[in-house]
Amino acid sequence: MTADSQLAANQGQPVAGSEKIGVIGSGVMGSGIAQVMAIAGHPVVAFDVDPGVVAAAPGLVAEGRFGIQGAVARGKMTEAEAEAALARIDFTTDRDAAAGVDVIIEAVPERLDLKIQLFRDLDKECPEHTILASNSSGYPVQALAVATDRADRVIGWHWASPPPVMKLAEIVRAPQTSDETTETICRLAAAAGKNPVVIKDSAMSWGYVTNRVYGAMIREANAVVAEGVASREEVDQLMVDCFRWPSGPYGMVSGATTGWKAGKK
Numbered sequence: 450m451t452a453d454s455q456l457a458a459n460q461g462q463p464v465a466g467s468e469k470i471g472v473i474g475s476g477v478m479g480s481g482i483a484q485v486m487a488i489a490g491h492p493v494v495a496f497d498v499d500p501g502v503v504a505a506a507p508g509l510v511a512e513g514r515f516g517i518q519g520a521v522a523r524g525k526m527t528e529a530e531a532e533a534a535l536a537r538i539d540f541t542t543d544r545d546a547a548a549g550v551d552v553i554i555e556a557v558p559e560r561l562d563l564k565i566q567l568f569r570d571l572d573k574e575c576p577e578h579t580i581l582a583s584n585s586s587g588y589p590v591q592a593l594a595v596a597t598d599r600a601d602r603v604i605g606w607h608w609a610s611p612p613p614v615m616k617l618a619e620i621v622r623a624p625q626t627s628d629e630t631t632e633t634i635c636r637l638a639a640a641a642g643k644n645p646v647v648i649k650d651s652a653m654s655w656g657y658v659t660n661r662v663y664g665a666m667i668r669e670a671n672a673v674v675a676e677g678v679a680s681r682e683e684v685d686q687l688m689v690d691c692f693r694w695p696s697g698p699y700g701m702v703s704g705a706t707t708g709w710k711a712g713k714k
């Protein structure tokens with residue numbers, strides 16, 4: 450059943466999981482985002498320019514540390530549900546396949562020039578109704594919106610690593626983003642088990658809320674280390690012991706950039 454026929458069958462009301470999702474960039478974040486959206490019932494086309502990434506992604510999603518088989522082992526999902534979710538994801542190097550969707554979630558490297566060019570291209574390639582969401586860690590969403598002729602359908606949807614585990618859905622609303630786009634993305638995030646919080650886009654800063662506040666902490670941690678007050682390892686241990694955080698500030702950086710594959714930091 451296509452997304453349109455599902456909508457029609459439901460008398461115009463969207464059904465959970467009916468939207469077709471395109472994920473652009475299938476690295477640490479994109480592969481996990483594809484997994485989450487497939488588990489939520491969406492057909493997902495996950496595109497990457499690197500054939501090696503495309504070849505490795507299905508194994509990661511099935512058997513990786515935060516993969517679907519782990520959810521089966523913990524009793525959160527049946528084997529049949531896992532197989533159905535895996536079958537809903539198409540990892541591909543065919544960008545046209547990823548463009549013909551209802552919602553794009555962009556997860557290419559954190560380079561503004563790359564993201565602007567991608568949004569410019571996707572605006573031409575995607576159907577008119579398609580929402581373009583960015584998983585940027587902090588670039589102003591309005592910089593991406595103005596590269597398109599669909600600024601009302603451009604929004605930030607910032608996830609945390611690893612996507613299958615973390616509840617973060619920092620929804621960044623640019624001045625041009627419409628109510629409808631914001632509501633759709635919040636609905637999709639909530640249906641996928643996340644906690645959407647809508648924040649205002651800022652042209653004057655990098656990091657939205659999460660990474661601005663986190664950046665302030667890292668700057669102070671670096672000052673502590675530079676002054677010789679404590680080592681990085683000691684800072685991490687103290688913050689874990691004091692605040693019951695799962696990781697200290699330095700462990701957080703290495704975990705996020707490796708997808709937490711090496712074990713808990």
Ligand SMILES: NC(=O)c1ccc[n+]([C@@H]2O[C@H](COP(=O)([O-])OP(=O)(O)OC[C@H]3O[C@@H](n4cnc5c(N)ncnc54)[C@H](O)[C@@H]3O)[C@@H](O)[C@H]2O)c1
Pocket residue numbers: 473474475476477478479496497498499502555556557558559560567584585586587607608609610704705706708
């Ligand atoms: N890693 C994290 O903890 C984290 C958390 C939240 C948000 N983010 C953000 O998510 C985005 C992706 O980060 P990541 O850690 O997954 O990076 P990554 O390097 O693991 O993955 C990026 C992928 O994009 C692919 N790519 C590059 N150019 C492309 C293009 N033009 N089209 C399609 N694919 C392309 C690369 O081949 C790579 O596989 C960044 O904006 C990052 O800031 C990362």
